[in-house]
Amino acid sequence: MYDAIIAGAGPAGLMAARALKSKNILIIDPKKEIGLPLRCGEGIAAHKFQEIFGRTNFPFVKNRPTRHRIIYGPLIREFGMPMLELDRPSFEKWLAEPIKGALRLGESVRDVSVLRDSAKVMTDKGTYQAKLVILAHGAHYAIQERLGLMDQDPFILACVGGIYRCKNADPNTFTYVFDEKNKGYFWIFPKSTNLVNAGIGGFVRRTRGLNLMSLLEQHLKEHLGDAEKVSQYSGIVPAAAPIKSYSDRVMVCGNAANHVIAGTGEGIYFALKGGSIAGQTALEALEHGRADSGFLERYQRRWKKEYGKALRFGIQFRDIIALGYKYGALGGVFSGPSDDELHRMLSDEWMPPRAVAFWRIARLFGMLRSTERKRLPKSFLLTYKAVKAFLPRAP
Numbered sequence: 001m002y003d004a005i006i007a008g009a010g011p012a013g014l015m016a017a018r019a020l021k022s023k024n025i026l027i028i029d030p031k032k033e034i035g036l037p038l039r040c041g042e043g044i045a046a047h048k049f050q051e052i053f054g055r056t057n058f059p060f061v062k063n064r065p066t067r068h069r070i071i072y073g074p075l076i077r078e079f080g081m082p083m084l085e086l087d088r089p090s091f092e093k094w095l096a097e098p099i100k101g102a103l104r105l106g107e108s109v110r111d112v113s114v115l116r117d118s119a120k121v122m123t124d125k126g127t128y129q130a131k132l133v134i135l136a137h138g139a140h141y142a143i144q145e146r147l148g149l150m151d152q153d154p155f156i157l158a159c160v161g162g163i164y165r166c167k168n169a170d171p172n173t174f175t176y177v178f179d180e181k182n183k184g185y186f187w188i189f190p191k192s193t194n195l196v197n198a199g200i201g202g203f204v205r206r207t208r209g210l211n212l213m214s215l216l217e218q219h220l221k222e223h224l225g226d227a228e229k230v231s232q233y234s235g236i237v238p239a240a241a242p243i244k245s246y247s248d249r250v251m252v253c254g255n256a257a258n259h260v261i262a263g264t265g266e267g268i269y270f271a272l273k274g275g276s277i278a279g280q281t282a283l284e285a286l287e288h289g290r291a292d293s294g295f296l297e298r299y300q301r302r303w304k305k306e307y308g309k310a311l312r313f314g315i316q317f318r319d320i321i322a323l324g325y326k327y328g329a330l331g332g333v334f335s336g337p338s339d340d341e342l343h344r345m346l347s348d349e350w351m352p353p354r355a356v357a358f359w360r361i362a363r364l365f366g367m368l369r370s371t372e373r374k375r376l377p378k379s380f381l382l383t384y385k386a387v388k389a390f391l392p393r394a395p
């Protein structure tokens with residue numbers, strides 16, 4: 001019997017495994033090679049990376065842009081915040097190095113059942129037993145559903161993107177282009193002066209010949225000219241509130257627990273941090289000989305203390321962006337915050353109090369729930385205009 005089995009060798013699973021490396025563990029993942037295929041923009045705030053690893057001078061850090069540019073039609077907002085653009089496959093290989101002996105690649109976890117003295121992990125190749133299980137298998141929810149952890153429906157966004165060679169990249173700027181057509185955003189994260197990671201995510205209806213791929217191509221042409229494709233990816237990212245993240249013998253982290261800023265798709269930091277907290281908690285559980293939900297509840301308390309507020313900000317940001325798109329008011333959303341507020345929003349996940357008040361009012365009127373379910377009350381527009389009239393403007 002294993003001390004712990006970890007489903008998924010992405011950032012969350014690998015961090016959990018690193019915390020548990022002195023134990024008898026197994027990490028199961030269907031992919032053939034750690035880090036591949038790439039399905040990510042590969043950007044992370046420098047201060048967040050530094051907080052976890054104590055330094056940022058690694059060979060897999062490919063670029064260090066310091067500016068951010070938000071574009072929405074004619075509106076352009078810029079602010080400073082140091083970022084790192086990673087080579088994520090190399091980063092994950094580095095993460096896996098200390099625990100590579102415990103990896104089982106090419107195998108997929110199908111289900112988990114909790115017994116009195118252990119947990120049973122069923123894969124496409126066999127069945128294993130462990131004292132506890134950490135689910136870090138990305139934005140897939142069937143196992144969490146069967147374990148009774150899903151207190152809401154899954155809500156995910158589709159993304160497509162790739163690595164492109166181009167002539168006119170600004171190596172110091174992360175660019176985000178918001179667009180009515182895809183109700184999401186297109187990003188350009190530079191790796192150097194002539195190489196970028198660019199992609200698009202959002203809600204696209206397959207009508208009028210539009211799909212994410214054609215929108216990506218339009219944006220690439222508009223913003224990067226004749227960009228040459230080096231590689232391409234597609235992926236999904238959670239855009240919902242965190243689910244319950246523990247039960248008897250089980251903890252859930254990273255995308256599998258919706259630990260992502262719902263409005264932006266930022267999830268690497270929360271996967272690293274949450275995976276590490278799950279691993280530390282598992283270590284304590286093994287040392288105390290306890291893996292019941294009463295003991296594992298501390299895992300949820302701990303991640304909430306570290307980044308629960310940031311995930312709440314993500315939900316508010318997601319809802320405000322969705323309402324902005326729905327009512328053609330996104331310009332107001334982006335022009336409203338002052339430069340300092342914009343910086344605080346995107347670096348510290350802080351929401352200006354007037355935006356929180358607006359979000360609460362919108363929730364009170366049932367507008368937000370219905371945004372996702374497409375049943376907005378007619379009274380919304382009037383309320384929105386009334387509230388907007390009282391919002392202070394940036395100078």
Ligand SMILES: Cc1cc2nc3c(=O)[nH]c(=O)nc-3n(C[C@H](O)[C@H](O)[C@H](O)COP(=O)(O)OP(=O)(O)OC[C@H]3O[C@@H](n4cnc5c(N)ncnc54)[C@H](O)[C@@H]3O)c2cc1C
Pocket residue numbers: 007008009010011012013028029030031039040041042043044107108109110136137138139140159160161199234235236237253254255256259260265266267268269271
């Ligand atoms: C297109 C795109 C761009 C993004 N860009 C950024 C960005 O620039 N910055 C940022 O911070 N975040 C970004 N994100 C989000 C970020 O990639 C995720 O939040 C982060 O990877 C979550 O890490 P994770 O370990 O929880 O999950 P994942 O990275 O998804 O890893 C899950 C692992 O589980 C494995 N797995 C899947 N099914 C099973 C199974 N049945 N059994 C066992 N293993 C399984 C997978 O193979 C994978 O290795 C982006 C996401 C997408 C889709």
